[in-house]
Structures are given as structure tokens and as C-alpha cells.
Amino acid sequence: MKYPVTVYGDPLLRKKAKEITKDYPNLKEVIENMWETMYYSDGVGLAAPQVGLSIRLFVVDASSGADEEPELENFKKVFINPEILHKDGEEWVMNEGCLSLPEIREDVERPDEVTIRYFDENFVEHEETFKGFAGRVIQHEYDHLDGVLFIDYLSPLRKRLLKGKLANIAKGKVQPHYRIKIPVK
Numbered sequence: 674m675k676y677p678v679t680v681y682g683d684p685l686l687r688k689k690a691k692e693i694t695k696d697y698p699n700l701k702e703v704i705e706n707m708w709e710t711m712y713y714s715d716g717v718g719l720a721a722p723q724v725g726l727s728i729r730l731f732v733v734d735a736s737s738g739a740d741e742e743p744e745l746e747n748f749k750k751v752f753i754n755p756e757i758l759h760k761d762g763e764e765w766v767m768n769e770g771c772l773s774l775p776e777i778r779e780d781v782e783r784p785d786e787v788t789i790r791y792f793d794e795n796f797v798e799h800e801e802t803f804k805g806f807a808g809r810v811i812q813h814e815y816d817h818l819d820g821v822l823f824i825d826y827l828s829p830l831r832k833r834l835l836k837g838k839l840a841n842i843a844k845g846k847v848q849p850h851y852r853i854k855i856p857v858k
Contacts, residue, residue, distance in 0.1 A: 675852065676710045676724035678772045682843025682856035686773055687820040690722055690729045692754045695796040697728070704751055704794055707732050714851035716772050718810045720817030723773050725854060729754045731814035738806035748807055755791035755815055758800070762786035767809055769823045775849040777838055781826045783812050 679685055693700070703726065711719035711732060720731040735748040762785030770778040788802040789811060803811050813823060824832060824839075841847055845855035 674706045674709065675713050676706055677852040677854040678710065678714060678849075679723050679725050680773050680775065680842050680845075680847075680853045680855065681822070681839055683854065684856075685722055685725060685727055686817070686822065688722070688727050689820050690720075690727045690818045693728045693730065701794070703730070704732065708734075710851075711772075714772050714849070718814040719772065720814045722817050722820075729818045731755070731817065733807070733810050733814060735807040735810050742805050742807075745805075745807055751794040752789070752811070752814070753792040753794070753796065755789050755811075755818070757787055757789050757812075757815055759788040759802075760784040760786065760812070761788070762804065762808075769809075769813060771813070771823055772849075772851070773817075774822065774824065774839075774842060775847045775853070776842070777824070777835060779824065779827055779831065779835075781823050783809055783826075787812050787815075789815070 707719050707724060710724060717735055717737055718731060718733040721728045731752050733750050735745045739745045764782045764784055766780045766782045768778050769781045786802060786804045787808045790800045792798055843856055
């Protein structure tokens with residue numbers, strides 16, 4: 674089932690999400706639905722708050738970056754209750770977008786490397802370091818779990834220039850090819 678994507682203006686996107694246990698209701702189904710929603714929406718990552726669930730869970734498929742980083746060939750992972758342990762490496766700029774901010778893309782600076790502890794879909798614990806494109810996507814999705822959006826990294830001037838676009842998103846005056854959940858005022 675494809676979930677509607679929660680968009681900018683919904684207070685849920687600004688809340689810190691809660692940890693879950695392996696007994697979380699219908700967890701397998703939630704993960705399957707998140708994958709389906711992400712692929713349908715042409716995303717490379719999707720966090721649970723983006724589909725209206727304030728839980729610490731996100732999915733990432735960074736295999737689209739395999740042209741430049743061959744090790745990403747089959748990179749598809751579920752991150753449950755993740756905790757960033759360390760960010761390192763050179764800061765680099767990449768143009769980011771977000772399913773919760775349709776029609777907005779901006780250059781964002783982030784560290785090249787992230788070390789993260791998380792549980793996979795079987796609640797097996799992992800501690801891994803990710804670099805490059807995968808590290809970027811993981812940092813972006815992790816931010817969603819703490820109520821942070823990529824626009825929060827922009828300069829005050831860039832944010833002012835986006836004010837009208839953001840207002841239109843919050844009012845539902847955007848038409849992405851995927852279903853969205855317009856914030857209730």
C-alpha cells in the first residue's frame with residue numbers, strides 16, 4: 674500500500690520520533706509499505722515521519738549511486754532506532770531534494786562520513802560507517818527522525834527566498850506525481 678507523503682507544514686515533521694520495539698504493530702507491513710511508497714515517489718530514502726508515523730525508522734536504497742560508487746550496487750537497508758555515533762570527513766555540497774518538500778532542491782553541506790548504530794528489519798543490531806552518497810542519504814533521513822529538514826541547513830537568505838514555495842506546499846498548492854497529505858490548519 675502506498676502511503677500519502679506528509680509534507681511541509683505538518684507539525685509531525687518537526688517532532689522527535691519515538692523508538693520502537695520488535696513488537697511494533699504490523700512492522701513488516703509498515704516497512705513494505707514504506708518501500709512501495711518510496712519507489713513510487715522516486716525517492717532514495719524515506720523516513721517514517723514522512724508517512725505520518727512518528728517512529729524512529731527509515732529505509733534507504735542508494736543503489737542509484739552505483740554509477741559513481743560501484744559498492745552501492747545493491748545498497749538497500751532498513752534502519753530502526755538508529756543512533757549517529759560520529760560524523761567525520763570533509764564537508765561537501767550536494768543538491769538535495771525531499772519528498773516532503775516537493776519542487777524544492779537546494780545545495781546542502783554535510784560531512785562525507787557517518788558512523789551509525791541501528792537495528793535492521795529483523796532487529797539485528799549493526800554498527801557501520803557509510804561514506805559518499807549512502808552517507809548523505811542516511812544523514813538526510815536520520816534528520817527526519819529528529820524533526821530536522823534539509824532546508825534547516827540553508828542560509829537565512831535562501832530560506833527567505835523559499836518562503837513562497839514553502840507556503841504553497843503547506844497549502845497543498847503543489848502537484849507531485851505521488852499522493853501527499855496536506856497539513857490540517
